Every structure is written in structure tokens, then in C-alpha cells.
Amino acid sequence: MNDRKPLGEHTDPLHTYVHEDSFFALSAPDRSNAPKTLCLFLMDPKISEQAREGHFSLISGYTRENEPKCVIADALAVLLIDGGVEGAERLCGRILQLFSSLHLADMLTIVVTPLREALSPGHAEELVSQGRSLPSGAVHTVGT
Numbered sequence: 535m536n537d538r539k540p541l542g543e544h545t546d547p548l549h550t551y552v553h554e555d556s557f558f559a560l561s562a563p564d565r566s567n568a569p570k571t572l573c574l575f576l577m578d579p580k581i582s583e584q585a586r587e588g589h590f591s592l593i594s595g596y597t598r599e600n601e602p603k604c605v606i607a608d609a610l611a612v613l614l615i616d617g618g619v620e621g622a623e624r625l626c627g628r629i630l631q632l633f634s635s636l637h638l639a640d641m642l643t644i645v646v647t648p649l650r651e652a653l654s655p656g657h658a659e660e661l662v663s664q665g666r667s668l669p670s671g672a673v674h675t676v677g678t
């Protein structure tokens with residue numbers, strides 16, 4: 535994982551991200567066939583890029599170091615290695631609760647989906663597009 539980089543120049547460097555190619559490769563099932571789950575965090579597109587990066591950094595603080603993160607199609611994608619869909623829903627619920635306490639929940643839509651095969655750029659864009667059509671301020675589980 536030596537291709538980690540900060541999300542942007544304004545982002546806390548402790549919350550590092552992987553390049554898209556690495557993210558897609560890491561999403562593939564491994565030898566143990568342990569399930570991986572994708573969490574997509576979609577901020578209101580009207581929010582400035584700098585504010586969006588700050589919010590993504592806040593979300594990243596709730597994830598573990600070994601959970602790859604990447605910005606794909608203007609959404610923060612987090613690949614959960616452990617916990618499956620139920621674990622992802624709990625994590626995303628805590629993040630949404632944090633955003634609610636900051637009066638920001640209406641700017642955030644969260645999509646959780648199990649990955650049965652490697653994520654492709656086209657599938658990621660479809661999920662982001664689907665997420666944009668869902669109500670904000672909620673965690674939506676799709677593809678189960």
C-alpha cells in the first residue's frame with residue numbers, strides 16, 4: 535500500500551487514500567472469500583470542494599487504517615474488510631449520527647452494498663448515480 539496519498543492539500547495527512555486502480559484491485563475477493571462491503575458517502579454537490587474534503591476527512595476518522603478509501607465519481611468510497619453489511623450499517627449509522635449532531639445530515643447520503651466481485655469503475659459510477667437519487671440524511675443498503 536505504498537501508493538497512499540492525501541485526498542487533497544487541505545486534508546489531514548493522517549487520513550490517507552489509495553489511488554482508484556488500487557482501490558478497485560483491493561475490492562476483489564481474497565483467498566479467504568471473506569465478504570467485503572462498499573460504503574459510499576455522497577455529499578451534496580453544491581458544497582464547495584474544500585468543505586467536501588473536510589467532511590470526507592471527518593468520515594475517514596471513523597474508519598480503520600486497513601480500510602482503503604478513495605474518491606470515486608465525486609463520492610468518498612470506503613472498502614470495509616471486516617463486518618459485512620451489518621457492520622457497515624452500524625458504522626455508517628454512527629457517522630450519520632455525528633453529521634446529525636453537527637446539523638449536516640441533510641447534506642449526506644450513504645450507500646452500503648456487499649461486493650461479490652471486484653468493483654469496476656462503471657459499477658462504482660452506477661452506485662453513485664443511484665445514491666444521488668436516494669433521499670439524503672439516511673443510510674441506504676442496496677444490492678442485498
